[in-house]
Amino acid sequence: MLFAEDNGFLLSPSALKNFYYTPCDQNQMFLEMAVSLWKNLLQTTKERILQQRRMSLYNGAHGYDEELLKKKLQQFAGGSINLSKEDNGIGILTLNNPKLMNAFTGTMMVELQERVTELENWKDGKGLIIYGAGNTFCSGSDLNAVKAISNSQDGMNMCMFMQNTLTRLMRLPLISVALVQGKAFGGGAELTTACDFRLMTPGSEIRFVHKHMGLVPGWGGAARLVRIVGSGAALQLLSGAAGVDPERALHLGLSEETLSSSDETGALEEAQAWLSQYTEGPATVIQAVKKVVTAGRELPVEAALRTEKDVFGTVWGGPANLQALVRRPKHK
Numbered sequence: 363m364l365f366a367e368d369n370g371f372l373l374s375p376s377a378l379k380n381f382y383y384t385p386c387d388q389n390q391m392f393l394e395m396a397v398s399l400w401k402n403l404l405q406t407t408k409e410r411i412l413q414q415r416r417m418s419l420y421n422g423a424h425g426y427d428e429e430l431l432k433k434k435l436q437q438f439a440g441g442s443i444n445l446s447k448e449d450n451g452i453g454i455l456t457l458n459n460p461k462l463m464n465a466f467t468g469t470m471m472v473e474l475q476e477r478v479t480e481l482e483n484w485k486d487g488k489g490l491i492i493y494g495a496g497n498t499f500c501s502g503s504d505l506n507a508v509k510a511i512s513n514s515q516d517g518m519n520m521c522m523f524m525q526n527t528l529t530r531l532m533r534l535p536l537i538s539v540a541l542v543q544g545k546a547f548g549g550g551a552e553l554t555t556a557c558d559f560r561l562m563t564p565g566s567e568i569r570f571v572h573k574h575m576g577l578v579p580g581w582g583g584a585a586r587l588v589r590i591v592g593s594g595a596a597l598q599l600l601s602g603a604a605g606v607d608p609e610r611a612l613h614l615g616l617s618e619e620t621l622s623s624s625d626e627t628g629a630l631e632e633a634q635a636w637l638s639q640y641t642e643g644p645a646t647v648i649q650a651v652k653k654v655v656t657a658g659r660e661l662p663v664e665a666a667l668r669t670e671k672d673v674f675g676t677v678w679g680g681p682a683n684l685q686a687l688v689r690r691p692k693h694k
Contacts, residue, residue: 419529420522428526431519438468438507445477451488451645452634453481453536460496465504466549471520475527481534488641488648490534491633492557493541494550497626499566502548521580524549528556528582533656535649537640541633542566542617543626548575552583555590558652560617561633562608563624568616569605589659591615644682650674 420426441459448454455477457464466474481487494500511520531538540546540554542562551570554560562568570587572578578600579587587596591614599606599614611617621632641648650673657669677683 418526420526424522425515426519426522428523431516431523432472434511434516435468435471435507435520435523438504438510440467440504441465441470443470443473443477445480447484447487448634450638451486451641451648452637453484453487453490454630455481455490455492457492457494457500459504460494460498462504463498463501463545463547464494464496464550465501466507467504468507470504471524471527474531475523478527478530478534481536482530484536486645487536488643488645489637490536490538490557491541491630491637492538492553493626493630493633494543495626496544497624498544499540499542499546500550500553501545502550502571517580524581528553532556532586533660535652537637537648537652539633539637541629542568543624543629545569547571549581549583552579552581552586555583555586559637560611561619561621561636562611562617563621563629564608565624567605567607568611569603570600571603573601573603646680647677647682650677 418426418428441457441462441464444456444458446454446456457466457470459465459467459470481490511517538557538559540557540560542554542560543566546554546566546568548569548571551568554568560568570579570583578584584596584600587599590596591599595614598604606614606616608617608620612620619636621629621636623629623632653673654666654670657666657673660666661669
Protein backbone atom coordinates (compact mmCIF):
# COMPACT_ATOMS: atom_id res chain seq x y z
CA MET A 363 0.00 0.00 0.00
CA LEU A 364 1.28 3.47 -0.81
CA PHE A 365 0.89 6.39 1.55
CA ALA A 366 0.38 9.71 -0.21
CA GLU A 367 2.42 12.70 0.98
CA ASP A 368 2.61 16.30 -0.24
CA ASN A 369 5.93 15.67 -1.95
CA GLY A 370 5.31 12.24 -3.44
CA PHE A 371 4.59 8.69 -2.29
CA LEU A 372 6.15 6.73 0.51
CA LEU A 373 5.83 2.99 0.96
CA SER A 374 4.77 1.53 4.29
CA PRO A 375 7.43 -0.63 6.00
CA SER A 376 5.33 -3.77 5.52
CA ALA A 377 5.00 -3.07 1.82
CA LEU A 378 8.70 -2.38 1.49
CA LYS A 379 9.48 -5.61 3.30
CA ASN A 380 7.23 -7.57 0.96
CA PHE A 381 8.82 -5.91 -2.07
CA TYR A 382 12.27 -6.83 -0.80
CA TYR A 383 11.42 -10.49 -0.44
CA THR A 384 9.35 -10.79 -3.65
CA PRO A 385 11.45 -11.24 -6.79
CA CYS A 386 8.67 -9.90 -9.00
CA ASP A 387 9.96 -7.35 -11.50
CA GLN A 388 6.92 -5.16 -10.90
CA ASN A 389 7.56 -5.02 -7.20
CA GLN A 390 11.20 -4.24 -7.88
CA MET A 391 10.08 -1.36 -10.06
CA PHE A 392 7.87 -0.02 -7.27
CA LEU A 393 10.74 -0.33 -4.80
CA GLU A 394 13.05 1.63 -7.08
CA MET A 395 10.35 4.27 -7.54
CA ALA A 396 9.86 4.50 -3.77
CA VAL A 397 13.59 4.94 -3.18
CA SER A 398 13.74 7.63 -5.87
CA LEU A 399 10.81 9.50 -4.36
CA TRP A 400 12.34 9.14 -0.91
CA LYS A 401 15.58 10.73 -2.14
CA ASN A 402 13.67 13.65 -3.66
CA LEU A 403 11.72 14.19 -0.44
CA LEU A 404 14.90 13.89 1.61
CA GLN A 405 16.65 16.56 -0.47
CA THR A 406 13.68 18.94 -0.34
CA THR A 407 13.29 18.58 3.42
CA LYS A 408 17.03 18.90 4.05
CA GLU A 409 17.21 22.10 2.02
CA ARG A 410 14.27 23.60 3.90
CA ILE A 411 15.66 22.68 7.33
CA LEU A 412 19.15 23.89 6.39
CA GLN A 413 17.71 27.21 5.24
CA GLN A 414 15.88 27.58 8.57
CA ARG A 415 19.07 26.88 10.53
CA ARG A 416 21.03 29.48 8.58
CA MET A 417 18.45 32.22 9.06
CA SER A 418 20.04 35.10 10.91
CA LEU A 419 18.55 36.37 14.13
CA TYR A 420 19.48 39.87 12.98
CA ASN A 421 19.58 41.68 9.67
CA GLY A 422 19.64 45.18 8.21
CA ALA A 423 16.38 46.02 9.96
CA HIS A 424 18.29 45.79 13.25
CA GLY A 425 21.06 48.08 12.00
CA TYR A 426 23.26 45.04 11.45
CA ASP A 427 25.71 44.98 8.53
CA GLU A 428 27.50 41.64 8.70
CA GLU A 429 29.97 42.20 5.87
CA LEU A 430 31.06 45.55 7.27
CA LEU A 431 31.54 44.04 10.71
CA LYS A 432 33.57 41.13 9.32
CA LYS A 433 35.95 43.60 7.69
CA LYS A 434 36.43 45.31 11.05
CA LEU A 435 36.92 42.02 12.88
CA GLN A 436 39.54 40.86 10.38
CA GLN A 437 41.72 43.82 11.36
CA PHE A 438 42.38 42.03 14.67
CA ALA A 439 44.38 38.99 13.61
CA GLY A 440 45.80 36.12 15.58
CA GLY A 441 44.99 32.54 16.43
CA SER A 442 42.83 30.22 14.36
CA ILE A 443 39.83 27.90 14.45
CA ASN A 444 40.83 24.50 13.10
CA LEU A 445 38.50 21.72 12.03
CA SER A 446 39.29 18.08 11.36
CA LYS A 447 36.71 15.52 10.26
CA GLU A 448 37.28 11.97 11.41
CA ASP A 449 36.21 8.89 9.48
CA ASN A 450 33.86 7.95 12.32
CA GLY A 451 31.77 11.07 11.64
CA ILE A 452 33.06 13.05 14.62
CA GLY A 453 34.51 16.48 13.95
CA ILE A 454 37.17 18.09 16.14
CA LEU A 455 36.99 21.89 16.35
CA THR A 456 40.07 23.40 17.97
CA LEU A 457 40.32 26.91 19.42
CA ASN A 458 43.96 27.69 18.69
CA ASN A 459 45.33 30.80 20.37
CA PRO A 460 47.20 29.37 23.38
CA LYS A 461 49.31 32.51 23.97
CA LEU A 462 46.09 34.28 25.03
CA MET A 463 44.38 31.25 26.62
CA ASN A 464 42.52 30.78 23.33
CA ALA A 465 40.79 34.15 23.57
CA PHE A 466 38.80 35.02 20.46
CA THR A 467 40.48 37.50 18.16
CA GLY A 468 38.48 39.15 15.39
CA THR A 469 39.73 36.72 12.76
CA MET A 470 38.86 33.78 15.00
CA MET A 471 35.26 35.01 15.24
CA VAL A 472 35.06 35.11 11.45
CA GLU A 473 36.73 31.71 11.14
CA LEU A 474 34.28 30.19 13.62
CA GLN A 475 31.41 31.25 11.36
CA GLU A 476 33.20 29.69 8.38
CA ARG A 477 33.73 26.40 10.24
CA VAL A 478 30.06 26.30 11.26
CA THR A 479 29.06 26.73 7.62
CA GLU A 480 31.38 23.86 6.72
CA LEU A 481 29.81 21.66 9.39
CA GLU A 482 26.31 22.50 8.20
CA ASN A 483 27.27 20.99 4.84
CA TRP A 484 29.00 17.87 6.23
CA LYS A 485 26.75 15.07 4.98
CA ASP A 486 28.61 12.33 6.86
CA GLY A 487 28.90 14.21 10.16
CA LYS A 488 27.39 12.84 13.35
CA GLY A 489 29.19 14.50 16.24
CA LEU A 490 31.40 17.45 17.17
CA ILE A 491 33.92 18.04 19.95
CA ILE A 492 35.06 21.60 20.69
CA TYR A 493 38.20 22.05 22.73
CA GLY A 494 41.07 24.49 23.22
CA ALA A 495 44.74 24.05 22.39
CA GLY A 496 47.30 24.08 25.18
CA ASN A 497 45.15 22.40 27.85
CA THR A 498 42.75 25.30 28.32
CA PHE A 499 39.37 25.98 26.76
CA CYS A 500 38.82 29.69 26.12
CA SER A 501 39.21 32.90 28.11
CA GLY A 502 36.61 34.86 26.11
CA SER A 503 37.40 37.77 23.81
CA ASP A 504 40.81 39.22 23.06
CA LEU A 505 40.89 42.48 25.02
CA ASN A 506 42.79 44.27 22.24
CA ALA A 507 39.87 43.72 19.88
CA VAL A 508 37.36 44.56 22.61
CA LYS A 509 39.01 47.91 23.34
CA ALA A 510 39.20 48.78 19.65
CA ILE A 511 35.46 48.25 19.12
CA SER A 512 34.35 49.59 22.47
CA ASN A 513 31.80 52.02 20.99
CA SER A 514 28.20 50.97 21.46
CA GLN A 515 27.28 50.25 17.83
CA ASP A 516 30.34 48.12 17.09
CA GLY A 517 29.79 46.24 20.34
CA MET A 518 26.17 45.56 19.42
CA ASN A 519 27.18 44.36 15.97
CA MET A 520 29.78 42.01 17.42
CA CYS A 521 27.12 40.74 19.84
CA MET A 522 24.69 40.06 16.98
CA PHE A 523 27.41 38.39 14.89
CA MET A 524 28.39 35.95 17.64
CA GLN A 525 24.77 35.27 18.60
CA ASN A 526 24.05 34.35 14.99
CA THR A 527 27.11 32.08 14.80
CA LEU A 528 26.56 30.30 18.12
CA THR A 529 22.86 29.82 17.40
CA ARG A 530 23.78 28.10 14.14
CA LEU A 531 26.35 26.03 16.05
CA MET A 532 23.69 24.99 18.55
CA ARG A 533 21.33 23.99 15.71
CA LEU A 534 23.86 21.88 13.82
CA PRO A 535 22.51 18.40 13.04
CA LEU A 536 25.46 17.02 15.00
CA ILE A 537 25.63 15.97 18.64
CA SER A 538 28.08 18.47 20.08
CA VAL A 539 30.31 18.35 23.17
CA ALA A 540 32.42 21.07 24.77
CA LEU A 541 35.57 19.51 26.24
CA VAL A 542 36.45 21.90 29.07
CA GLN A 543 40.08 21.82 30.14
CA GLY A 544 41.60 24.60 32.21
CA LYS A 545 39.57 27.81 32.02
CA ALA A 546 36.30 28.51 30.23
CA PHE A 547 35.76 32.18 31.13
CA GLY A 548 33.40 34.85 29.78
CA GLY A 549 32.75 34.20 26.12
CA GLY A 550 34.40 30.80 26.55
CA ALA A 551 31.78 29.89 29.16
CA GLU A 552 29.10 31.10 26.75
CA LEU A 553 30.53 28.91 23.99
CA THR A 554 30.14 25.81 26.18
CA THR A 555 26.40 26.50 26.45
CA ALA A 556 26.04 26.38 22.66
CA CYS A 557 26.97 22.68 22.76
CA ASP A 558 24.58 19.86 23.59
CA PHE A 559 26.85 18.51 26.33
CA ARG A 560 29.83 19.54 28.42
CA LEU A 561 32.62 17.31 29.71
CA MET A 562 35.15 18.65 32.22
CA THR A 563 38.63 17.51 33.21
CA PRO A 564 40.00 17.54 36.79
CA GLY A 565 40.93 21.07 37.85
CA SER A 566 38.95 22.76 35.06
CA GLU A 567 36.60 25.66 35.67
CA ILE A 568 33.66 27.41 34.00
CA ARG A 569 33.10 31.02 35.05
CA PHE A 570 30.75 33.69 33.74
CA VAL A 571 32.95 36.66 34.63
CA HIS A 572 30.92 39.25 32.74
CA LYS A 573 29.81 41.14 35.86
CA HIS A 574 33.42 41.89 36.73
CA MET A 575 33.78 43.49 33.29
CA GLY A 576 30.67 45.62 33.82
CA LEU A 577 28.77 43.47 31.31
CA VAL A 578 26.24 40.71 30.87
CA PRO A 579 26.64 37.81 28.43
CA GLY A 580 26.19 39.00 24.86
CA TRP A 581 26.74 35.86 22.81
CA GLY A 582 23.49 34.20 23.90
CA GLY A 583 25.04 32.56 26.95
CA ALA A 584 22.48 33.81 29.48
CA ALA A 585 19.47 32.57 27.52
CA ARG A 586 21.08 29.18 26.94
CA LEU A 587 22.30 28.88 30.53
CA VAL A 588 18.76 29.34 31.86
CA ARG A 589 17.62 26.43 29.68
CA ILE A 590 20.46 24.23 30.93
CA VAL A 591 20.46 24.85 34.70
CA GLY A 592 17.24 26.80 35.34
CA SER A 593 16.68 30.46 36.10
CA GLY A 594 17.66 30.34 39.78
CA ALA A 595 21.01 28.68 39.23
CA ALA A 596 21.68 30.86 36.18
CA LEU A 597 21.05 33.99 38.25
CA GLN A 598 23.48 32.78 40.89
CA LEU A 599 26.19 31.98 38.34
CA LEU A 600 25.84 35.31 36.51
CA SER A 601 25.44 37.59 39.54
CA GLY A 602 28.03 35.78 41.65
CA ALA A 603 30.56 35.39 38.81
CA ALA A 604 31.97 32.50 40.82
CA GLY A 605 33.91 29.65 39.30
CA VAL A 606 32.16 26.34 38.74
CA ASP A 607 34.40 23.33 39.31
CA PRO A 608 33.63 19.87 37.88
CA GLU A 609 31.85 18.69 41.03
CA ARG A 610 29.49 21.66 41.17
CA ALA A 611 28.94 21.55 37.42
CA LEU A 612 27.74 17.94 37.75
CA HIS A 613 25.41 18.95 40.58
CA LEU A 614 23.94 21.83 38.56
CA GLY A 615 23.57 19.77 35.38
CA LEU A 616 26.05 22.03 33.62
CA SER A 617 28.36 19.08 32.97
CA GLU A 618 27.61 15.46 32.08
CA GLU A 619 30.80 13.86 33.33
CA THR A 620 34.22 14.55 34.81
CA LEU A 621 36.88 12.80 32.77
CA SER A 622 39.78 11.03 34.44
CA SER A 623 42.57 12.54 32.33
CA SER A 624 43.89 16.10 32.50
CA ASP A 625 46.26 15.45 29.64
CA GLU A 626 45.11 17.02 26.36
CA THR A 627 45.54 13.87 24.27
CA GLY A 628 44.04 11.59 26.89
CA ALA A 629 41.07 13.87 27.55
CA LEU A 630 40.32 14.15 23.84
CA GLU A 631 40.38 10.35 23.50
CA GLU A 632 38.02 10.03 26.48
CA ALA A 633 35.69 12.65 25.00
CA GLN A 634 35.59 10.81 21.68
CA ALA A 635 34.78 7.54 23.43
CA TRP A 636 32.02 9.23 25.45
CA LEU A 637 30.48 10.85 22.38
CA SER A 638 30.72 7.72 20.24
CA GLN A 639 28.07 5.98 22.35
CA TYR A 640 25.56 8.49 20.95
CA THR A 641 26.85 8.65 17.38
CA GLU A 642 26.79 4.96 16.58
CA GLY A 643 24.69 4.34 13.47
CA PRO A 644 24.05 5.99 10.09
CA ALA A 645 24.66 9.73 9.84
CA THR A 646 21.16 10.28 8.40
CA VAL A 647 19.56 8.81 11.52
CA ILE A 648 21.83 10.59 14.04
CA GLN A 649 21.23 13.91 12.27
CA ALA A 650 17.48 13.26 12.22
CA VAL A 651 17.50 12.63 15.98
CA LYS A 652 19.30 15.92 16.61
CA LYS A 653 16.88 17.81 14.33
CA VAL A 654 13.73 16.62 16.11
CA VAL A 655 15.24 17.36 19.53
CA THR A 656 16.22 20.86 18.39
CA ALA A 657 12.70 21.44 17.08
CA GLY A 658 11.16 20.23 20.34
CA ARG A 659 13.42 22.52 22.36
CA GLU A 660 12.96 25.68 20.32
CA LEU A 661 9.57 25.61 18.59
CA PRO A 662 5.97 25.79 19.79
CA VAL A 663 4.54 22.29 20.02
CA GLU A 664 2.52 22.51 16.79
CA ALA A 665 5.52 23.66 14.78
CA ALA A 666 7.74 21.07 16.48
CA LEU A 667 5.29 18.33 15.53
CA ARG A 668 5.25 19.44 11.91
CA THR A 669 9.05 19.50 11.84
CA GLU A 670 9.15 16.05 13.41
CA LYS A 671 6.79 14.83 10.68
CA ASP A 672 9.03 16.30 7.98
CA VAL A 673 12.18 14.79 9.45
CA PHE A 674 10.43 11.44 9.94
CA GLY A 675 9.66 11.49 6.23
CA THR A 676 13.37 11.73 5.42
CA VAL A 677 14.21 8.45 7.19
CA TRP A 678 11.01 6.43 6.64
CA GLY A 679 11.72 4.08 3.77
CA GLY A 680 15.35 5.20 3.73
CA PRO A 681 18.38 2.89 3.57
CA ALA A 682 18.72 2.48 7.35
CA ASN A 683 14.99 1.76 7.69
CA LEU A 684 15.07 -0.81 4.87
CA GLN A 685 18.12 -2.54 6.31
CA ALA A 686 16.44 -2.73 9.72
CA LEU A 687 13.42 -4.36 8.11
CA VAL A 688 15.62 -6.92 6.38
CA ARG A 689 17.34 -7.78 9.66
CA ARG A 690 13.93 -8.05 11.37
CA PRO A 691 15.35 -7.17 14.80
CA LYS A 692 13.27 -8.28 17.76
CA HIS A 693 12.30 -5.81 20.45
CA LYS A 694 14.08 -6.55 23.68
